[in-house]
Amino acid sequence: xxxxxxxxxxxxEIAELTRHFGSVVAVDxxxxxxxxxxxxxxxxxxxxGKSTLLxxxxxxxxxxxxxxxxxxxxxxxxPPNKRPTATVFQDYALFPHLNVAENIAFGLRMHRxxxxxIERQVAHMLELVGLSxxxxxxxxxxxxxxxQRVATARALAVQPRVLLLDEPLGALDRQIRLRxxxxxxxxxxxxxxxxxxVTHDQQEAFAMSDRVAVMRNGKLLQVATPxxxxxxxxxxxTATFLGKGRLLSGTIVKQEAGMLVVAAEGATFTCRGxxxxxxxxxxxxxxxxxxIVPNGSSGATWQDVTVQDITPAxxxxxxVLARGDxxxxxxxxxxxxxxxxxxxxxxLAPSGPFVMP
Amino acid sequence: xxxxxxxxxxxxxxxxxxxxxxxxxLVSVFSVNASRFYAFPITGLTLQWYSxxxxxxxxxSSLLSSVLIxxxxxxxxxxxxTAFAFVVVRGTGRFWRTASVLGFIPLAVPVLVLAAALQxxxxxxxxxxxxxxxxxxxxxxxxxxxxxxxxxxxxxxxWRLDAAARDLGASxxxxxxxxxxxxxxxxxxxxxxxxxxxxxxxxxxxxxxxxGFNTLPMLVYSMQRNGLPPSVLxxxxxxxxxxLAAVLLLLPFVLRMLVRGAAQETT
Numbered sequence: 163x164x165x166x167x168x169x170x171x172x173x174x175e176i177a178e179l180t181r182h183f184g185s186v187v188a189v190d191x192x193x194x195x196x197x198x199x200x201x202x203x204x205x206x207x208x209x210x211g212k213s214t215l216l217x218x219x220x221x222x223x224x225x226x227x228x229x230x231x232x233x234x235x236x237x238x239x240x241p242p243n244k245r246p247t248a249t250v251f252q253d254y255a256l257f258p259h260l261n262v263a264e265n266i267a268f269g270l271r272m273h274r275x276x277x278x279x280i281e282r283q284v285a286h287m288l289e290l291v292g293l294s295x296x297x298x299x300x301x302x303x304x305x306x307x308x309x310q311r312v313a314t315a316r317a318l319a320v321q322p323r324v325l326l327l328d329e330p331l332g333a334l335d336r337q338i339r340l341r342x343x344x345x346x347x348x349x350x351x352x353x354x355x356x357x358x359x360v361t362h363d364q365q366e367a368f369a370m371s372d373r374v375a376v377m378r379n380g381k382l383l384q385v386a387t388p389x390x391x392x393x394x395x396x397x398x399x400t401a402t403f404l405g406k407g408r409l410l411s412g413t414i415v416k417q418e419a420g421m422l423v424v425a426a427e428g429a430t431f432t433c434r435g436x437x438x439x440x441x442x443x444x445x446x447x448x449x450x451x452x453x454i455v456p457n458g459s460s461g462a463t464w465q466d467v468t469v470q471d472i473t474p475a476x477x478x479x480x481x482v483l484a485r486g487d488x489x490x491x492x493x494x495x496x497x498x499x500x501x502x503x504x505x506x507x508x509x510l511a512p513s514g515p516f517v518m519p
Numbered sequence: 520x521x522x523x524x525x526x527x528x529x530x531x532x533x534x535x536x537x538x539x540x541x542x543x544x545l546v547s548v549f550s551v552n553a554s555r556f557y558a559f560p561i562t563g564l565t566l567q568w569y570s571x572x573x574x575x576x577x578x579x580s581s582l583l584s585s586v587l588i589x590x591x592x593x594x595x596x597x598x599x600x601t602a603f604a605f606v607v608v609r610g611t612g613r614f615w616r617t618a619s620v621l622g623f624i625p626l627a628v629p630v631l632v633l634a635a636a637l638q639x640x641x642x643x644x645x646x647x648x649x650x651x652x653x654x655x656x657x658x659x660x661x662x663x664x665x666x667x668x669x670x671x672x673x674x675x676x677x678w679r680l681d682a683a684a685r686d687l688g689a690s691x692x693x694x695x696x697x698x699x700x701x702x703x704x705x706x707x708x709x710x711x712x713x714x715x716x717x718x719x720x721x722x723x724x725x726x727x728x729x730x731g732f733n734t735l736p737m738l739v740y741s742m743q744r745n746g747l748p749p750s751v752l753x754x755x756x757x758x759x760x761x762x763l764a765a766v767l768l769l770l771p772f773v774l775r776m777l778v779r780g781a782a783q784e785t786t
Contacts, residue, residue: 221685222682241685242682242685242686243685243686243687243688248687251679251682251686252679255677255679255680255682256683257698257702258702259698259701268684268687268689268697269687269688271697273688316687
């Protein structure tokens with residue numbers, strides 16, 4: 163009896179889900195479908211309604227309208243203890259009066275598992291999260307990362323069809339967070355667990371999930387793979403929430419070989435995207451697409467640009483370039499060869515700039 | 520500055536301890552003094568008064584009455600106080616808010632007034648005065664203290680623990696039984712001890728609403744009406760030791776709550 167056989171992921175369909183708090187619409191007609199075994203992150207700033215959405219799937223909150231189905235079965239009317247979901251809570255909500263093994267066994271006891279089965283499952287879960295030998299430890303004796311693992315093990319132990327994770331790594335230090343992102347993502351994939359993850363951390367969302375749903379003011383703005391979302395965001399909020407970049411107003415000049423030629427800030431350059439010639443558009447240019455070349459280089463997009471500011475950020479450096487009132491950010495690996503005040507030109511990486519729909 | 524403050528605190532602490540402990544020490548000293556007169560110098564040591572006290576049959580029947588009543592009060596006030604603490608902490612809406620304030624009124628009423636009022640009430644509704652009426656009276660008196668004990672911990676209770684239990688398959692009842700109650704147990708236990716002590720030491724309500732028996736405080740009160748016999752001092756010393764032991768049981772929990780509360784204030 164392995165975990166892989168035990169835990170078939172199920173599909174999750176959320177349809178037109180809405181929840182008000184008084185006059186505030188926390189979640190506004192959200193629809194989202196997860197395939198079996200798919201990991202989807204809901205990414206948004208605090209107050210975007212993402213935790214409310216998760217709470218409605220877990221059953222802590224009731225929706226005002228809409229439907230939630232797991233493998234086709236409606237669960238909205240079910241209390242949380244009857245739902246085939248399990249939640250890894252923000253800050254874990256581990257039971258302080260129980261030790262590690264008892265925490266993991268809690269759900270199994272509530273589901274009336276036989277004692278030998280409980281023992282076997284607890285041992286198996288601890289092995290899965292790499293905490294074998296910690297059975298008798300008190301929760302207060304665990305580090306943040308270990309608590310996170312216990313919370314994950316406790317939720318997985320009851321063999322949920324869908325796992326819900328609320329800011330699972332939000333309370334951890336950066337280094338542990340990066341390691342656990344990878345571990346947790348790999349674990350969920352190995353178990354083919356269908357998982358809905360809520361986070362405000364873009365890196366966490368990108369590292370762990372197959373698709374990311376960007377949420378703001380109770381609405382889903384865009385649902386796509388991390389790469390697609392980063393390269394081709396559909397709106398200014400998504401564009402700037404997921405990384406740095408400059409949005410330029412421009413006009414489409416013409417279409418050429420599947421690309422668009424856009425005029426903006428006194429230059430013309432090719433972009434990805436769709437649109438009609440002559441229409442006003444917003445263009446997203448990410449720092450890594452802004453290439454610093456010697457001033458006067460032929461083919462440069464903007465000439466006579468001044469290096470205004472350099473901020474070393476470890477493995478990369480952020481560089482602010484200025485041309486009159488026009489400011490744009492670039493990024494280089496390591497330390498730049500330029501100094502503030504240098505005259506340079508800007509080239510744009512081919513198929514970097516993106517015309518937002 | 521720092522050392523001056525240190526000296527000040529030391530002096531104040533010492534003054535407070537001397538001030539509050541002197542009567543207790545004096546009672547203990549005179550309880551083993553050979554003379555019947557409470558005056559220095561000590562004329563000799565004796566355990567005569569203790570032997571007088573313990574050979575008095577009335578002491579043992581009173582002790583039994585006191586313990587019976589205190590156990591009953593402790594049990595009832597702990598259950599009621601715990602339930603009421605939930606109303607205080609979780610109650611929303613005008614009705615529950617008002618109710619949670621009204622429940623604390625016995626704390627503010629002088630015990631003598633409460634005792635007299637209870638006697639009038641019991642007589643009025645025709646309840647015969649006896650063990651039952653004393654237990655009811657003491658429960659009214661002790662429950663708000665139990666509530667305070669439980670409320671202190673309940674205010675800091677992380678309700679997501681309940682949500683986690685429900686999420687893992689526990690029903691509402693199972694959640695209360697396996698999560699909420701065990702986590703609150705330290706404060707409930709302290710409330711039970713406090714309820715016992717409050718009843719055990721209470722005189723006025725027992726005197727006004729009890730008939731047909733003497734609790735220990737009632738007995739002592741009757742013994743000292745014609746001057747204070749040394750056996751009352753012996754009784755006092757024993758009670759102080761008993762209460763001290765009980766308070767020491769309570770103290771670690773109260774201190775922990777204070778420290779945790781302070782830690783939460785600063786974070």
